[in-house]
Amino acid sequence: MSNIIKILESKQNLLKVTYRGEFGYFFPSTNLVQNNTKIKSFMDAKKELLEQLKINNIITVPIEFDIDNELFFIQLINYNFKKLGVFSINNLGKIKEITDY
Numbered sequence: 001m002s003n004i005i006k007i008l009e010s011k012q013n014l015l016k017v018t019y020r021g022e023f024g025y026f027f028p029s030t031n032l033v034q035n036n037t038k039i040k041s042f043m044d045a046k047k048e049l050l051e052q053l054k055i056n057n058i059i060t061v062p063i064e065f066d067i068d069n070e071l072f073f074i075q076l077i078n079y080n081f082k083k084l085g086v087f088s089i090n091n092l093g094k095i096k097e098i099t100d101y
Contacts, residue, residue, distance in 0.1 A: 004064050005017050005018075005019045005064060005065040006018050006019070006064050007063055007065075008023075013027065013028065014027060015027070015042070028041060028043045028046075028062065029043045030042075032072075033070045037070075037091035037092065038091065038092055038093045039089060039090065042062045042065075042074070045074060045089045046060045046062075046074060048095075049074055049076075049089055052093070053095070055076070055084075058077070058084070059076070059077040059078070060075070061076075061077060062074055063086065069090070071090055073086060073087070073098070074086070074087055075087075085097050085098070
C-alpha cells in the first residue's frame with residue numbers, strides 16, 4: 001500500500017483527504033512533517049512555490065502528500081483555467097515540475 005494522502009477537495013480552508021481507504025479532514029496549515037524543516041504544511045509549500053516561481057494571481061490546488069518522501073504536490077492553474085503544471089516541493093523547499101502526472 002502506498003503512503004500517500006490524496007486531497008479530494010479543498011473548500012473553505014479545509015482539506016478533505018483519503019488515506020488508506022479512510023476519509024478525513026485537516027487544515028492546509030496542519031504540520032505534516034517534522035518541525036525542524038522549512039516546509040511543514042501545504043500553506044508553507046504554496047507560499048514557497050509562488051515565491052520561487054515569482055508568480056502572482058494563480059489558483060493553487062493541493063493534490064497529494066507523499067508521506068515517505070515528504071513531498072507536497074500542488075497544481076497551478078491561471079484564472080482562465082489553463083493548467084500551468086503540477087509541481088512537487090520537498091520539506092527543504094526544492095521544487096520539481098512533474099510532467100507525467
